[in-house]
Amino acid sequence: MHFLYIDETGDTGNDLLNVEQPIFVIGGLTVSDEKWNPTQQKFVTIINRYFGGAVPANFELHAHELLSPNGDGHFAGHVRAMRNQLAFDVLNILVDHTHNVHIIAFSKSLIHANTCMVATAFNSKSPYLLGFDYLITQFNDHIKRKLGSSARGLMILDKKENHHADIETILHDRRFLTVATHRVKRVVEFSYPIDSTKNPMIQISDLVIFCIRKFLECEHGHGVAWPQAAKDFFASCYNIIDGRLTFKTGIIARSEPRLRLLNDYISTVNLRPRTRWKSHYTIT
Numbered sequence: 001m002h003f004l005y006i007d008e009t010g011d012t013g014n015d016l017l018n019v020e021q022p023i024f025v026i027g028g029l030t031v032s033d034e035k036w037n038p039t040q041q042k043f044v045t046i047i048n049r050y051f052g053g054a055v056p057a058n059f060e061l062h063a064h065e066l067l068s069p070n071g072d073g074h075f076a077g078h079v080r081a082m083r084n085q086l087a088f089d090v091l092n093i094l095v096d097h098t099h100n101v102h103i104i105a106f107s108k109s110l111i112h113a114n115t116c117m118v119a120t121a122f123n124s125k126s127p128y129l130l131g132f133d134y135l136i137t138q139f140n141d142h143i144k145r146k147l148g149s150s151a152r153g154l155m156i157l158d159k160k161e162n163h164h165a166d167i168e169t170i171l172h173d174r175r176f177l178t179v180a181t182h183r184v185k186r187v188v189e190f191s192y193p194i195d196s197t198k199n200p201m202i203q204i205s206d207l208v209i210f211c212i213r214k215f216l217e218c219e220h221g222h223g224v225a226w227p228q229a230a231k232d233f234f235a236s237c238y239n240i241i242d243g244r245l246t247f248k249t250g251i252i253a254r255s256e257p258r259l260r261l262l263n264d265y266i267s268t269v270n271l272r273p274r275t276r277w278k279s280h281y282t283i284t
Contacts, residue, residue: 001033002147004102004139005193005201006157009063009213011128013162016112022222023271025213026131027103028205029094029244030139030153036201039097043200046089050082061090061203063210084233090207091240101208101244102138104131104251105216105271116265118258121173122166124265129163133170134251134266136184141252143186152188158202159192182256211237219273228282235281238273248272 008026012018031039047055056074065073066083075083094101106127116124124130136155143153160167174184193199215238217223218231242248251270253263274280 002030002143002151002153003033003036003201004028004030004135004153004155005199005205006132006135006155007202007205007209008128008131008158009206009209010108012108014125016108016125016127018108021213022108023105023213023216023220024108024127024131025103025105025209025216026128027101027135027209027212029201029208030100030102030142030246031097031201035097035099039093039099040200042093042096043090043204046086046093050086050089061200061207063087063207066207067210067214087207087211087237088240090204091211091237093204094208094244095240099244100142100246101241102135102142102246103209103212104134104138104266105212106131106269107220107271110269114265114268116262118261118265120262121177122170124262126163126166128160129166129170130266130269132157132163132167133174136170136174136187137254138247138252140184140186142246146246151186153186154189154191155187156191156193156202179256182254208241212241216271216273219277220271232282232284235277236284239278239283 005028006026007028008024010021010024012021047059047061059074062073065071066075066087070076071078071083093099108127111125111127111130122129122133139153139155143151171190176183193202211234214223215234218226218234223231249272251263251266
């Protein structure tokens with residue numbers, strides 16, 4: 001069994017022209033059942049080491065607190081170099097345990113400017129719903145093509161009250177209403193985390209997608225005023241993640257003929273780094 005832990009960043013609802021968060025990213029890491037315990041142990045070891053064995057009660061790693069300019073929450077006032085190193089250490093868990101990363105990133109201004117020309121089971125102007133539906137396609141395809149005929153997947157996501165009904169509609173559509181030959185079969189279950197403070201995989205996914213969003217902001221002209229050191233840091237984070245991304249170019253298209261225009265729409269609003277992006281940064 002392979003578990004995909006989903007989180008999102010940059011969700012501003014219907015405000016698609018939000019200047020503070022112009023990019024939306026949804027996704028996270030996949031963990032096979034046999035790698036779950038070693039990954040959890042590695043995460044706990046890293047966090048314990050950072051806090052010198054005195055981890056705050058009910059601690060949960062939030063990327064926006066860890067990587068804010070001066071640190072927030074449990075990281076308020078902590079030296080930036082120490083916080084950056086903690087981010088690198090956690091991200092390197094992906095490499096050490098060869099976890100895959102599934103993500104999709106959207107320009108919200110492009111979603112605002114474009115319209116999907118085919119009816120869907122969800123609001124295609126909602127970055128969250130568009131991304132969630134796409135991740136089902138991507139994860140199902142990855143299991144089918146890369147993990148073997150007996151492999152199956154479980155998607156685990158934070159419960160979003162404002163999206164709950166739409167998520168249920170998407171799941172019902174993908175499993176039962178679409179043409180039988182195109183129904184999702186490799187993703188056998190969907191679940192919500194019981195307690196993210198006890199689930200390091202959700203916390204790692206939060207860091208992964210936050211770093212991807214900040215890097216894409218650099219890449220697409222939204223971080224012009226940032227110090228070069230900040231741009232280089234997020235590029236270095238992305239460099240770690242990049243080696244574990246399951247799909248780096250293009251999108252995994254829905255194969256139903258009627259959804260060709262949906263594939264075109266996703267391709268139009270999807271964001272990727274520039275070609276030869278590494279040449280623009282100092283990677284550490």
